[in-house]
Structure formats: C-alpha cells, structure tokens
Amino acid sequence: MLARFLQGAMFVLVAGAQMASAQTCTPTSYSASDIAAAVAASPNANSALKGSSCTWGGAGRSESAGNLCASNGNNFGVLQLNRSNLPPGVTPAAYMAEPLQQQVNTWAAQVGSGNTSSTGYQTLAAAQSSGQSIGATPVTSGMMAACFQFGPAICNNDVAALQSGQTCGGASPININNVPHNQGSATTDGNGQTICSWGGNIQANINSAAATCTNGGVQCAPVNSAASPTPPVAAPSDIVVS
Secondary structure (H helix, E strand, C coil): CHHHHHHHHHHHHHHHHHHHHHCCCCCCCCCHHHHHHHHHHCCCCCHHHHCCHHHHHHHHHHHHCCCCCCECCCEECCCCEEHHHCCCCCCHHHHHCCCHHHHHHHHHHHHCCHHHHCHHHHHHHHHHHHCCEECCEECCHHHHHHHHHHCHHHHHHHHHHHHCCCCCCCCCCCEHHHCCCCHHHCCECCCCCCHHHHHHHHHHHHHHCCCCCEECCEECCCCCHHHCCCCCCCCCCCCCCC
C-alpha cells in the first residue's frame, strides 16, 4: 500500500514538474527588428498594427527590453499585455512562456485597434498626419504608441493638458496607482510616465532600429531623432489597456 502511495505521489510530482516545465519562461532580449517582424507577420494583427510594426518594435524594447518574461505583476510579456486582457483560461505564466511569434499573435488578437478610437489618439493621429504640434509638443509615433499602451484615460487627459497649454501630465500629475477608484482621472502610469515622456523613450528605440526595421518591406525612417533621448534601461511600465 505504501509503495503504491509513493508511486502515486511520484506520478503527481513528475506530472507537476512536467507542467511547470511546459510553462517555464526563459528570459530573452529580442531586438526592435525581431518584434517588428513578428507584428508584421502576425495573422491576428490588423492593417493598422501591421502598418506601424516599426513603432511596436520600438515599444517592445521600451516596455520589456525585448524580454518575453517581463512582468510587473499586472502586465506581462514583450509588449506588456494587461492581466485583464489575457485570453480566457490563459495564465500569465503560460502567456510569458509562449515563443515570440505566438506571444505577439496573442497580444494582437487581444488588443486589436481598440485604443485607436479614443479622442486623445485621434487628436494625436490628426496632428502627426498634418505635421502640427499640440501646444508646443510635436507628435511622434512613439507618443502614439504610448497613448495606445496606456489606454484612453491617461492619453485623453495628457492630450487635453497639452491643448490647454500645460505640460503633458498636467499642472499636478496624477499617478494611476494613487487613484484606484477613479482611474479615469490619471495623467501618468504607475511609474509616473506620461505619453510624452514614455513616447520619447519608445521613439528613441524606434529611431535606433530604423536601419534594420521595415514596415511592409519599406525601411523605417527615424522621426525627430534629434529630440529623442537615449533609450534608458527598460523596465515594464504600468500599462492600462482597456
């Protein structure tokens, strides 16, 4: 009886070990070019995402340093998918253990173009298309990516601040972690980043990868490279994708 019990226990332990192994995440450091290529190749990416694959290559470097295992406890993976946006039945561990193309496919299927319909994003898109600034701030692809990733609330508030002549986060920036019951009032993510500051980080990564990234076979071009800061060591940001 004892032998049979131990045998059963060993089976459970082995099965558990195999399950854990199947979801083991090995840290990576994919380049902006790698991430851009995965977005461009994703069957789940719509034309808007495919057409801005260079932008997402830069965003992936800023959000995670190209690490599939990147996590801040609420956002996961190379493009930091929010916990609430994970597919039904998919755990954070399982998502982070997916290879790059599969993880990007999941990200593209879950986020789609949902955040491009906000007032803030549309205002940024119109300004970028016409070459105009909002207030004194020129609009870059990096800013638009930050707007998309942070979600409508922060983006709308940051754009409204710029339109009123204030700095990007407003005269008194509101960290989203400090207003858990009123997140619609936030002007920065949990790390104190606005769409302008984080957009500059993303833009620097877009520019640094421009020589090797392509959008639909067309080589990416740097944007506002003189105004973009050197990319710092990336850390997962507190993204609110809705």
